[in-house]
Amino acid sequence: MPLFLYWAxxxxxFGDNVQRPADNLTSLCIQISAGNNTKLLDKLEKDxxxxxxxxxxxxTLTTIISAPLLGRWSDRSGGRKLPLIICLSGLVFYCAIHTxxxxxxxxxxxxxxxxxxxxxxxxxxxxxxxFTLSSAIVVxxxxxxxxxxxxxxxxxxxxxxxxxxxxxxxxxxLTNLLLVPVESGAEAHVRGYFYAxxxxxxxxxxALFYTVFKVKESYDYEEPLRLRSQSNAARATTHECSTPFKxxxxxxxxxxxxxxxxxxxxMRLCLNLCIFFMFVEFLAFDNxxxxxxxxxxxxxxxxxxxxHFAILRSFVSSIGMALMPFILDKTNFTGKESIMIMVxxxxxxxxxxxxxxxxATFMVxxxxxxxxxxxGISPGYRTLMPKMVPQNQTARxxxxxxxxxxxxxxxxxxxxxxxxxxxxxxxxxFVFIIYAALNFVVLCGQLLVHGLMLPIWRRGPxxxxxxxVYENPNFEEQPSANPIHEVEFENQQSNSSAGNSDSxxx
Numbered sequence: 001m002p003l004f005l006y007w008a009x010x011x012x013x014f015g016d017n018v019q020r021p022a023d024n025l026t027s028l029c030i031q032i033s034a035g036n037n038t039k040l041l042d043k044l045e046k047d048x049x050x051x052x053x054x055x056x057x058x059x060t061l062t063t064i065i066s067a068p069l070l071g072r073w074s075d076r077s078g079g080r081k082l083p084l085i086i087c088l089s090g091l092v093f094y095c096a097i098h099t100x101x102x103x104x105x106x107x108x109x110x111x112x113x114x115x116x117x118x119x120x121x122x123x124x125x126x127x128x129x130x131f132t133l134s135s136a137i138v139v140x141x142x143x144x145x146x147x148x149x150x151x152x153x154x155x156x157x158x159x160x161x162x163x164x165x166x167x168x169x170x171x172x173x174l175t176n177l178l179l180v181p182v183e184s185g186a187e188a189h190v191r192g193y194f195y196a197x198x199x200x201x202x203x204x205x206x207a208l209f210y211t212v213f214k215v216k217e218s219y220d221y222e223e224p225l226r227l228r229s230q231s232n233a234a235r236a237t238t239h240e241c242s243t244p245f246k247x248x249x250x251x252x253x254x255x256x257x258x259x260x261x262x263x264x265x266x267m268r269l270c271l272n273l274c275i276f277f278m279f280v281e282f283l284a285f286d287n288x289x290x291x292x293x294x295x296x297x298x299x300x301x302x303x304x305x306x307x308h309f310a311i312l313r314s315f316v317s318s319i320g321m322a323l324m325p326f327i328l329d330k331t332n333f334t335g336k337e338s339i340m341i342m343v344x345x346x347x348x349x350x351x352x353x354x355x356x357x358x359x360a361t362f363m364v365x366x367x368x369x370x371x372x373x374x375x376g377i378s379p380g381y382r383t384l385m386p387k388m389v390p391q392n393q394t395a396r397x398x399x400x401x402x403x404x405x406x407x408x409x410x411x412x413x414x415x416x417x418x419x420x421x422x423x424x425x426x427x428x429x430f431v432f433i434i435y436a437a438l439n440f441v442v443l444c445g446q447l448l449v450h451g452l453m454l455p456i457w458r459r460g461p462x463x464x465x466x467x468x469v470y471e472n473p474n475f476e477e478q479p480s481a482n483p484i485h486e487v488e489f490e491n492q493q494s495n496s497s498a499g500n501s502d503s504x505x506x
Contacts, residue, residue, distance in 0.1 A: 004101075004102065004105075005048060005110060005114065006048060007029060007189070007190070007193070008101070008105040008110040009047055009048055009110065010028070010029035011026075011029060011105065011106060012105070012109060012110065013043065013044060013047060014029070014040065026186040028040070029186075051114075054115075055114055055115065055118055056410065058115060058118045058122065059118040059119075059122045059126065059406075060122075060406050060407065060410065061122070062118070062121075062122025062123050063122045063125070063126035063128060063129070063402070063403075063406050064403055064406060064407075066122060066123055066124065066125050066129070067126065067128065067129045067399045067402045067403060067406075068255045068396065068399045068400075068403070069255070070083045070086070070129055070133070070395070070399070071129075071396040071397075071398065071399030071400075072251075072254055072255050072395075072396055072399075074133065074136065074395035074396075075221075075392045075393055075394065075395045075396050076221055076392075079217050079218075079219050079220070079221065080133060080137045080218050080219050080395070081211065081215055081216070081217045081218075083125070083129075083133055083395070084130065084133040084134065084137070084211055084215070085208065085211055085212060086124055086125060087124055087125035087126070087129045087130045087133060088130060088204065088207055088211055089124060090120060090122075090124025090125055091121065091130060091204045091207070092201070092205055092208055093117070093120045093121065093124070094117045094118075094120065094121040094127075094204075095200045095204045097113050097117040097120070098113065098117055098197050098200075098201075099194070099197045099201050100113060101113035101114070102193055102194045102197060126402075128402040128405050128406055129399070129402055131164060131402070131405075132395070132398035132399060132401060132402040133398070134160070134164075135382055135398050136218075136219075136394045136395045136398050137215070137218045138156060138157055138160045138382075139382065139386045139394055140218035140219050141156065141218055142154035142156055142157055143391060146383065146386065146387050152329065152336070153328055153329055153336045153337050153340065153379065153380070153383050154383065155322070155325050155326055155329060157379045157382050157383055158321050158322045158323075158324065158325035158326070158376075158379040159321075159322050161321040161322075161375075161378045162319070162321035162322040162375075165314060165321060165375075166315075166318045168314075169314045169315060169318065171200070171203075172311075173311070174196075174199060175196045175200075178192055178195040179192045179196055180192030219391060219394075221392065222392070255396065257393065257396070258271075258396040258397050258400065259271065259275065259400065261393075263388065264456060265452070265455060265456055266453075267388050267456060269452065270449045270452050270453055271385060271388045271389070273445055273448070273449055274381060274384060274385050274388075275385070275400060275404070276445075277442045277445055278381055278401060278404055279404045280438050280439075280441070280442050281345075281348075281377065281439070281442060282404060282405060282408035282412075283408050283412050283415075283438070284348075284352075284412075284434075284435040284438045284439060285348075285435075286409070286412045287310065288412075288413065288417075289416055289420050289431055291306060292420065292424075292428075293355075293428050293429055294306060294309075294361075296424075296428055298360065299360075299361055299364065301361070305361075309364065309365060309368070312365070312368050313368045313371045316368050316369075316371040316372050316375070317371040317372065317374055317375040318375065319372050319375065320372030320373060320374065320375025320376055321375040321376065321378055321379055323375075324340050324343075324344075324372070324373070324375060324376030324380075325340070325376070325383075328340055328376075334454065334457055335450055335453060335454065335457055337379075337380045337381075337384040337387075338380070338384055338446065338449065338450045338453065339450075340376040340377070340379070340380040341376070341377055341380035341381060341384065341446055342443060342446050342447065342450070343373055343376065344374050344375070344376045344377035344380065345377065345439050345442055345443045345446060346373075346443060347370040347371075347373035347374045348370075348374055348435075348436075348439045349436045349440055349443070350370055351367045351370045351371075352433070352435040352436035352439065353433075353436050354366065355367055355429060355432045356432035356433050356436065357429065358429065385397060385401075416431050416434070419431050419434060
């Protein structure tokens with residue numbers, strides 16, 4: 001929790017001065033932001049800012065390594081439930097360590113707890129892998145509805161996206177309710193941190209128990225066709241000739257197989273374009289710079305005003321996540337999920353332009369009227385991309401999406417903060433013009449994807465057997481994979497031959 005870290009480091013840094021009584025130390029930490037001790041405040045903020053970089057790197061690197069590994073295991077013999085239990089266990093440890101830090105921050109450096117929590121959680125998949133594995137379970141349950149021929153957008157995918165968004169929103173509201181203002185005293189202030197973190201620990205524990213006892217396995221691993229076709233002798237020969245380097249290369253290939261495997265038509269290109277477009281979308285969706293813009297004149301917002309704005313936008317967006325699939329499901333469009341994405345991106349462009357040229361508070365709040373349309377982007381991509389891969393690649397696909405979610409905040413701050421600093425004097429909202437331009441590029445690219453996917457959308461859902469056929473560039477020349485069609489064709493030939501012989505005898 002960032003606010004507790006601020007408090008704990010203040011006690012630790014300035015508590016080293018033995019000449020300072022405890023009461024004066026707590027008073028200093030209570031009033032340090034409002035006081036004139038700029039040197040002390042700069043020292044505290046510099047300490048937290050520098051260490052936050054290392055905390056973020058520790059979390060990101062461990063998650064980038066563990067998420068693809070868990071995704072590969074989930075697509076193979078691990079299933080969905082057991083990897084999700086492992087990730088939730090990491091979340092429980094994360095919350096438990098943060099809870100313990102509140103008890104011992106006066107005697108043990110709080111960064112020891114912070115690094116331990118980030119490393120353990122990251123090695124066990126991290127928070128982002130919980131979201132991706134949960135999405136994989138929902139997609140598995142929706143496979144029967146995810147038919148390219150009918151272009152169905154499963155409503156349950158939209159509901160799951162909305163549930164995740166509303167859950168995060170309720171968590172933020174609960175935290176704000178449990179926190180005690182620093183003016184109420186040091187003891188009550190620290191007790192508020194404990195209530196907030198411990199409630200998160202209880203919810204994480206409840207989620208773990210619910211997954212263990214209530215969640216059913218949604219995926220049963222079946223050996224791919226290319227492995228089933230190998231003889232036992234060939235497998236033994238392959239095993240004997242294998243080397244550690246070859247085994248590692250095979251292992252890495254299986255992780256990246258989802259983006260490199262040849263697929264029908266332009267489907268592989270469309271899949272990689274969609275992954276790139278999601279990266280750009282997350283890159284151009286950063287509330288940090290919006291916070292800085294509305295803090296400046298002519299807006300001069302207080303923290304409470306921005307909190308109300310963020311809650312309103314999140315709530316409206318959550319409604320759209322469930323409403324947009326329901327609306328498009330009533331239409332007869334081809335490629336409904338792609339249309340939902342394009343409409344949402346167009347709404348992002350309109351929102352960015354409104355924020356770029358906003359000169360009053362009501363104009364910023366008016367931009368939330370597009371939030372429900374923007375909410376359709378998430379269920380749109382969660383429906384479109386899993387259709388392009390067989391079920392045994394779903395978890396690895398979402399693992400790549402999780403990596404994107406982890407990396408984009410770092411890259412976004414690095415790129416757009418410099419643009420904001422260069423333009424803040426003459427046009428603080430110029431960065432939103434850049435956001436609109438990036439979204440326009442994504443919109444044009446999604447139009448290309450829509451056109452390339454049109455010939456494929458009338459086919460059935462992708463199966464594992466289909467993925468094996470798509471690996472052959474000449475798959476269209478292969479015999480029919482449906483034995484019923486072959487029998488019918490043979491019967492037609494037999495009848496035709498019988499008819500010819502009868503006419504000859506006549």
